[in-house]
Amino acid sequence: MSEYTASVNEDVVPNGVDNGDAAPPPSGPGLSNVIRKKLMGYVGFANLPNQVHRKSVRKGFQFTTMVVGESGLGKSTLVNTLFNTTLYPAKEPLPPSAERPKTVAIESIGADIEENGVRLHLTVVDTPGFGDFVNNDDSWKPILDNIESRFDSYLEQENRVNRQKIVDNRVHACLYFIQPTGHSLKQIDVEFMRQLHTKVNLIPIIAKADTMTDEEIAAFKARVLSDIEYHNIHIFQAPTYDNEDEETIAEAEEIASKIPFAVVGSDKLVATPDGREVRGRAYPWGVVEVDNEDHCDFVKLRQMLVRTYMEELREYTNDVLYENWRTEKLLGMGVAQDQTVFKEVNPAARMQEERVMHEAKLAKMEAEMKMVFQQKVQEKEAKLKQSEEELYARHKDMKDALEKQRQELEGKKGRIESGRPLTPEKNSTRRKGVFGGR
Numbered sequence: 001m002s003e004y005t006a007s008v009n010e011d012v013v014p015n016g017v018d019n020g021d022a023a024p025p026p027s028g029p030g031l032s033n034v035i036r037k038k039l040m041g042y043v044g045f046a047n048l049p050n051q052v053h054r055k056s057v058r059k060g061f062q063f064t065t066m067v068v069g070e071s072g073l074g075k076s077t078l079v080n081t082l083f084n085t086t087l088y089p090a091k092e093p094l095p096p097s098a099e100r101p102k103t104v105a106i107e108s109i110g111a112d113i114e115e116n117g118v119r120l121h122l123t124v125v126d127t128p129g130f131g132d133f134v135n136n137d138d139s140w141k142p143i144l145d146n147i148e149s150r151f152d153s154y155l156e157q158e159n160r161v162n163r164q165k166i167v168d169n170r171v172h173a174c175l176y177f178i179q180p181t182g183h184s185l186k187q188i189d190v191e192f193m194r195q196l197h198t199k200v201n202l203i204p205i206i207a208k209a210d211t212m213t214d215e216e217i218a219a220f221k222a223r224v225l226s227d228i229e230y231h232n233i234h235i236f237q238a239p240t241y242d243n244e245d246e247e248t249i250a251e252a253e254e255i256a257s258k259i260p261f262a263v264v265g266s267d268k269l270v271a272t273p274d275g276r277e278v279r280g281r282a283y284p285w286g287v288v289e290v291d292n293e294d295h296c297d298f299v300k301l302r303q304m305l306v307r308t309y310m311e312e313l314r315e316y317t318n319d320v321l322y323e324n325w326r327t328e329k330l331l332g333m334g335v336a337q338d339q340t341v342f343k344e345v346n347p348a349a350r351m352q353e354e355r356v357m358h359e360a361k362l363a364k365m366e367a368e369m370k371m372v373f374q375q376k377v378q379e380k381e382a383k384l385k386q387s388e389e390e391l392y393a394r395h396k397d398m399k400d401a402l403e404k405q406r407q408e409l410e411g412k413k414g415r416i417e418s419g420r421p422l423t424p425e426k427n428s429t430r431r432k433g434v435f436g437g438r
Contacts, residue, residue: 060119062168063310064150066200067124068143068192069177070131073207078175078265079124081279081290082302086267087111087124105129106146125171131188140192147171147199151325170322172313173236173305174200177207178260182220185227193233199321201236201313203305204228209262209296210281210288217262224260235259238304239312255304261297266290 067075076088087109107126112119127143150170157166174196178189193202204224209217228235237259238252270282272289280289289295305313 057118060121061310062121062123063314064123064125064169064171064173065305066127066143066147066171066174067177068127068130068174069205069207070179071128073177073179074265075126075175075177075207077267078205078207078263078298080267081265081298082306083113083122084267085111085113087122088126106142123169136188139188140195143192144195144199147196148325151199151322151329154322155326155329168314168318170317171200172310172317174202175305176202176204178204178224180206180208180211180220182212182216184223190227190231190233193228193235194231197234199325201316201321202233203236203301204260205301206260206262208264210264210283212262221260221262236313236316238309239316251303251308255300255308258297258300261301263298263301264288264290264296265298 067079069075079087105128107128108123110123112121130139154168154170157163196202206220238255240252264281266279266281269277270280270287271277272287278289279291280287290298293299
């Protein structure tokens with residue numbers, strides 16, 4: 001009979017004490033008294049993954065991917081090739097006289113596809129016009145606004161009273177197409193990744209890899225990765241988990257070694273020289289097979305994006321990218337998070353913390369009262385000083401007036417004592433009149 005292990009709260013033993021077949025207790029707060037025991041028979045909770053699987057299949061899945069790149073790099077063709085269906089109709093080139101759009105446009109195409117009973121609602125967001133202008137300043141702004149508006153829509157749904165039907169229209173992956181120049185990233189490539197790498201899972205793709213040799217592709221990949229590392233740009237990396245088997249680890253390492261993916265897209269069947277019909281492109285020198293790993297990295301791209309890490313892309317978008325944006329958004333709105341609700345509180349420690357906070361509050365109030373008192377004293381001293389200056393000025397004016405009056409009186413006294421009249425002008429005029437009358 002196979003053995004089953006479970007965590008139970010019976011036969012509790014302290015840490016470090018042997019309990020026969022009990023495994024060491026797990027570490028962590030609140031788990032010191034939990035031990036592991038062997039089950040004597042089948043219980044049934046090992047069927048939980050199957051229950052989750054049935055529920056997920058019943059609900060279906062939602063996935064949104066965005067394709068960004070200059071016109072003519074094969075974005076629509078690659079999306080059709082990835083999901084093996086015609087999501088994008090054939091595009092007709094615009095005539096030279098046609099009017100071109102002034103800004104980057106955002107177009108969304110949704111489709112419900114099913115494979116082996118699993119339903120997937122796929123949304124592809126296209127960005128026609130990106131990088132096609134002479135002046136590409138802020139050409140990434142409409143794309144960034146679109147990603148953040150989807151975050152806003154999801155946050156609004158979370159804040160509803162009824163949250164039964166939440167539609168996840170957030171962008172889970174962004175396929176960024178790099179022109180196969182063979183040199184290094186252009187300035188618009190670097191700036192776009194710098195602006196969006198904290199909002200979306202970036203997956204760099206070298207488009208039209210059949211225009212370069214294997215040596216040129218290897219050198220170009222090295223330059224692109226060097227530029228990404230130099231500018232501290234975060235691109236999606238396949239996660240690794242503990243207790244993985246060697247085959248899964250080797251597969252993850254192989255996928256990581258192919259980034260950025262050099263791909264060739266084609267949804268048309270061509271005949272090979274050996275008589276096979278494959279998806280690819282026919283040239284005079286041979287056939288480039290899309291699904292041949294020796295010809296391009298398309299298989300590894302589809303393996304990472306769809307077959308292996310689609311759920312990881314959705315999970316990283318929800319748990320990291322969206323949560324970081326949500327935190328900044330709420331903090332910007334003045335909503336602060338009380339971290340005490342996430343930790344266990346010791347009553348004694350809580351009382352000590354409250355006492356310290358109360359003392360700090362009293363000290364703050366005392367400091368504020370002292371400051372107010374000092375301010376009042378300074379204001380009173382300033383008023384007293386002003387009054388003193390005014391009284392001194394009035395005293396000086398009165399003293400000057402009295403001194404002037406004293407000098408006038410002294411002058412009058414001197415004239416009286418010398419026998420001179422106080423008003424000589426009038427006396428002299430009178431005498432002149434008397435003598436003239438004679």
